[in-house]
Amino acid sequence: MAAAALPLSPISHQLCRRSNRFWYKALAPRFCSPVSSPCYIGVKGIGSSSQLRPRHPLISSAASTDYLLHDVGATVAVLGGAYALVLIFESLTKRDVIPQRLSRKLVHILSGLLFVLSWPIFSASTEARYFAAFVPLVNGLRLVVNGLSISPNSTLIKSVTREGRPEELLKGPLFYVLALLVAAVFFWRDSPTGMISLAMMCGGDGIADIMGRKYGSYKIPYNPRKSLAGSISMFIFGFCISIGLLYYYSSLGYLHMNWETTFTRVVIVSLVATLVESLPITDQIDDNVSVPLATILAAYISFGY
Numbered sequence: 001m002a003a004a005a006l007p008l009s010p011i012s013h014q015l016c017r018r019s020n021r022f023w024y025k026a027l028a029p030r031f032c033s034p035v036s037s038p039c040y041i042g043v044k045g046i047g048s049s050s051q052l053r054p055r056h057p058l059i060s061s062a063a064s065t066d067y068l069l070h071d072v073g074a075t076v077a078v079l080g081g082a083y084a085l086v087l088i089f090e091s092l093t094k095r096d097v098i099p100q101r102l103s104r105k106l107v108h109i110l111s112g113l114l115f116v117l118s119w120p121i122f123s124a125s126t127e128a129r130y131f132a133a134f135v136p137l138v139n140g141l142r143l144v145v146n147g148l149s150i151s152p153n154s155t156l157i158k159s160v161t162r163e164g165r166p167e168e169l170l171k172g173p174l175f176y177v178l179a180l181l182v183a184a185v186f187f188w189r190d191s192p193t194g195m196i197s198l199a200m201m202c203g204g205d206g207i208a209d210i211m212g213r214k215y216g217s218y219k220i221p222y223n224p225r226k227s228l229a230g231s232i233s234m235f236i237f238g239f240c241i242s243i244g245l246l247y248y249y250s251s252l253g254y255l256h257m258n259w260e261t262t263f264t265r266v267v268i269v270s271l272v273a274t275l276v277e278s279l280p281i282t283d284q285i286d287d288n289v290s291v292p293l294a295t296i297l298a299a300y301i302s303f304g305y
């Protein structure tokens with residue numbers, strides 16, 4: 001059912017823009033596509049003016065077909081990239097080019113960041129985010145199938161687990177791909193929140209392990225299992241990658257950042273993520289849950305979308 005256009009006052013326009021943008025964009029994009037026009041009150045609720053309109057009757061089925069073929073192609077390409085990435089690092093580990101532990105962390109860092117960087121290859125369709133999210137979904141299913149030893153794949157297990165036990169796939173790695181899926185579906189490429197959460201989980205948390213193990217002699221007083229070097233590395237690397245992603249998506253026209261305030265906001269969000277990661281809660285909640293969740297909360301409060 002198409003939404004009904006009801007012009008709203010400027011204040012309602014702003015309220016509508018900020019208060020419903022999140023849920024409406026994530027859950028109702030199949031009914032709407034971006035235009036500048038009055039707010040809408042429709043079956044699914046209120047959507048902000050710069051987001052929503054019923055699918056235009058003049059958008060031809062040919063255009064929809066083009067979008068569909070474009071997104072299917074992009075999905076196949078990114079799925080192939082994911083499979084190749086794991087294979088490459090498994091091969092490097094097999095040939096003793098790099099140690100297994102470093103290989104796993106590099107997969108941790110590169111998988112999510114390359115996934116975020118791949119989002120612009122998907123179409124301008126409002127459904128494109130779901131095609132992108134299909135990639136972590138397939139990899140999540142792959143982790144479950146292998147984690148339950150239904151059909152164990154030694155390449156995946158060697159490249160992604162600490163000790164080579166299949167059931168390890170059902171913890172950190174599975175939470176990791178679920179975080180990628182959430183970022184794509186609920187935030188996508190026109191919100192800083194999802195990309196910053198992945199910058200901190202993939203880049204920040206990943207480098208913390210590498211630098212912490214190598215230079216982490218000075219331990220954190222409240223958590224002897226983590227070190228100051230690891231946390232400082234997470235903050236710096238996560239901040240830099242976050243700014244890099246925001247600049248990347250701004251330069252492509254998906255984001256319009258106020259850079260005078262953005263740096264400060266990303267510093268605050270990076271500090272929150274680093275503090276949460278340093279807490280002695282790993283036995284209760286995996287870093288691949290606590291870090292993205294804390295980052296999403298901090299970034300959504302800070303940026304508002």
Ligand SMILES: C/C(=C\COP(=O)(O)O)CCC[C@H](C)CCC[C@H](C)CCCC(C)C
Binds near residue numbers: 176
């Ligand atoms: C090793 C991984 C997580 C473990 O985290 P932690 O326990 O060390 O904190 C990463 C697992 C990656 C997964 C097997 C593959 C994910 C691929 C991704 C969905 C798409 C990447 C596409 C890109 C173009 C390569």
Ligand SMILES: Nc1ccn([C@@H]2O[C@H](COP(=O)(O)OP(=O)(O)O)[C@@H](O)[C@H]2O)c(=O)n1
Binds near residue numbers: 205
């Ligand atoms: N802030 C941090 C994070 C990790 N690390 C080091 O990296 C190792 C693995 O960290 P972790 O338990 O968070 O590993 P993942 O859950 O990220 O795979 C720790 O045992 C520390 O040696 C650190 O020194 N400082």
